[in-house]
Amino acid sequence: MALSTFQMLIVVGMVTTGTLNTISATLQLARRAVGSDGVEKYFQHPYIQAMFMMLGECLCMLAFMIMKFINRKKPDTSGELPMNPLVLFPASFMDLLGTALGYMGLAFCKDGGTFQMLRATAMMWAGLLSIPFLKRGLKWFQVLGMVIIAGGLGIKASEMFLPNFVEKDFCASEMTEINWNTSVTTVNPITDAPTEAPTLDESLLKPIGYVLIIVGEFFHGLQFVYEEKFLVKYNIPPLKVVGWEGIFGFITMGLLLWPLYFIRVGAPIGSGPDGRFEDAIDGFTQIFGGQPNVWLLMWTLGNMCSIACFNFAGVSVTAELSSTTRAVLDNLRIIFIWAFFLIPFPSFLCEVRDEFHYLHPIGLMVLLVGIWFYNDIIIMPVVRKYILKQDTSSQEEIVEKKVDEN
Numbered sequence: 001m002a003l004s005t006f007q008m009l010i011v012v013g014m015v016t017t018g019t020l021n022t023i024s025a026t027l028q029l030a031r032r033a034v035g036s037d038g039v040e041k042y043f044q045h046p047y048i049q050a051m052f053m054m055l056g057e058c059l060c061m062l063a064f065m066i067m068k069f070i071n072r073k074k075p076d077t078s079g080e081l082p083m084n085p086l087v088l089f090p091a092s093f094m095d096l097l098g099t100a101l102g103y104m105g106l107a108f109c110k111d112g113g114t115f116q117m118l119r120a121t122a123m124m125w126a127g128l129l130s131i132p133f134l135k136r137g138l139k140w141f142q143v144l145g146m147v148i149i150a151g152g153l154g155i156k157a158s159e160m161f162l163p164n165f166v167e168k169d170f171c172a173s174e175m176t177e178i179n180w181n182t183s184v185t186t187v188n189p190i191t192d193a194p195t196e197a198p199t200l201d202e203s204l205l206k207p208i209g210y211v212l213i214i215v216g217e218f219f220h221g222l223q224f225v226y227e228e229k230f231l232v233k234y235n236i237p238p239l240k241v242v243g244w245e246g247i248f249g250f251i252t253m254g255l256l257l258w259p260l261y262f263i264r265v266g267a268p269i270g271s272g273p274d275g276r277f278e279d280a281i282d283g284f285t286q287i288f289g290g291q292p293n294v295w296l297l298m299w300t301l302g303n304m305c306s307i308a309c310f311n312f313a314g315v316s317v318t319a320e321l322s323s324t325t326r327a328v329l330d331n332l333r334i335i336f337i338w339a340f341f342l343i344p345f346p347s348f349l350c351e352v353r354d355e356f357h358y359l360h361p362i363g364l365m366v367l368l369v370g371i372w373f374y375n376d377i378i379i380m381p382v383v384r385k386y387i388l389k390q391d392t393s394s395q396e397e398i399v400e401k402k403v404d405e406n
Contacts, residue, residue, distance in 0.1 A: 007321060010313045015336070019337055026112035027352065030110075035286050036281045036282040047257065058308075060311050061247060064237060078237060081234045108209030133229060148370030328377060342356055
């Protein structure tokens with residue numbers, strides 16, 4: 001059946017905004033801007049990035065209220081039950097923590113394509129955590145999917161150990177203010193005595209970044225399990241769930257920025273001229289100071305708005321088409337994100353440009369096959385219909401009930 005104009009728009013909108021969300025977060029790290037110390041430097045503030053992401057999710061509540069106002073004269077068939085919004089706070093905090101760790105890992109590895117690939121581990125964590133918390137076993141194709149996903153990620157990671165791998169050297173001639181091998185004088189947070197920040201081998205930055213992303217996805221997996229255990233019974237509209245989680249996450253991160261400012265940890269974790277755990281003053285100065293250009297502000301706003309549009313488009317795709325279609329479209333953005341960072345950017349974006357390796361597309365395709373196996377889409381439905389000759393209608397109903405949110 002041919003898609004209507006509206007359906008085509010939401011399909012294109014979901015893929016586009018989902019792709020832009022990761023691209024904009026990565027490009028934030030590639031822009032120089034003047035900080036609170038008057039020095040032009042790259043943006044390295046993962047917690048501020050997470051706060052703006054939460055602010056973007058707040059916009060989903062606005063979209064929900066607008067849609068509710070438009071449909072106010074129609075009978076309510078959602079079946080939503082009364083609920084204290086604070087029930088959503090734990091899920092919001094897990095989302096916030098996972099997002100912040102993910103952005104910190106992205107700042108270390110500066111690899112948007114692999115960042116998006118590693119985000120697929122959230123479903124693996126959710127599957128494993130559902131065993132003790134939801135008392136639900138994994139089906140054989142889900143286990144196979146997890147193994148294939150791990151294999152795809154392993155293929156992608158193996159490039160670092162091959163002798164013919166060409167390291168990214170686009171920024172070799174660029175002057176950067178960050179030298180991870182240089183000791184930085186900071187202040188002990190307890191004694192206020194000058195100390196030397198520990199040095200870190202630059203070759204370890206990328207692996208550490210990958211680990212941080214995977215740990216962050218653990219909390220996203222825990223978030224999904226919590227939502228299924230405690231929220232499904234209330235039958236809350238997805239946009240409302242995302243909106244409340246965004247509100248709680250934005251307020252929580254805004255409050256945490258105050259104590260994080262007074263904790264000095266030095267490089268590479270610390271930010272700002274004094275190596276604070278999160279130097280909000282330095283971060284906001286870079287974003288809103290407008291020096292030397294406004295691109296950092298534009299990418300920040302793009303990241304914030306894209307997550308809101310992505311969630312809205314995703315909910316619309318589920319309502320107009322199916323959650324199976326939404327899952328497939330969500331996987332497509334991994335390909336577009338990886339391909340985008342192979343584009344020969346100008347020198348001022350050299351920090352995030354990637355180097356092509358023949359293992360990249362192989363690992364990516366293996367990863368997608370694993371995701372399709374785990375989510376029971378494309379591969380298993382085809383096997384049931386054309387090989388096993390089974391009716392797939394019941395399986396489609398099961399997939400329709402899955403709530404897949406970013």
